[in-house]
Amino acid sequence: xxxxxxxxxxxxxxxxxxxxxxxxxxxxxxxxxxxxxxxxxxxxxxxxxxxxxxxxxxxxxxxxxxxxxxxxxxxxxxxxxxxxxxxxxxxxxxxxxxxxxxxxxxxxxxx
Numbered sequence: 001x002x003x004x005x006x007x008x009x010x011x012x013x014x015x016x017x018x019x020x021x022x023x024x025x026x027x028x029x030x031x032x033x034x035x036x037x038x039x040x041x042x043x044x045x046x047x048x049x050x051x052x053x054x055x056x057x058x059x060x061x062x063x064x065x066x067x068x069x070x071x072x073x074x075x076x077x078x079x080x081x082x083x084x085x086x087x088x089x090x091x092x093x094x095x096x097x098x099x100x101x102x103x104x105x106x107x108x109x110x111x
Contacts, residue, residue: 036090045084 002009005022015025033054041049041059048066052059070076 035087037084037087039090039092045080046089047080047083047087050087050090051083 003017003020003022003024006017006020008017008019010017010024013025016023035054036050037046038049038053038059039046041052043049043063048062049059051057052062055062066076066080068076069079
């Protein structure tokens with residue numbers, strides 16, 4: 001890898017040239033995640049599943065923490081109902097857009 005600004009050669013992939021500071025590779029952009037109620041990990045309303053997806057945690061751990069907040073603090077139940085009302089539901093997965101009538105005919109059998 002060569003720096004286009006100063007011509008310095010690097011044996012490994014680097015983001016910036018240490019000599020002149022020129023950007024050598026663009027950082028990978030991460031998709032913006034939205035906090036939504038889960039459709040797949042849902043016991044009551046999908047609130048804990050949505051938080052688990054957003055925070056990249058195990059859904060069981062989030063449910064246990066929420067239960068502990070509800071039992072010991074009392075705020076867990078109120079927080080769950082508020083999140084249920086406020087959080088939008090996860091959008092439905094988009095089906096592949098195949099034109100109508102383009103199904104591949106199946107062979108009928110030996111004749």
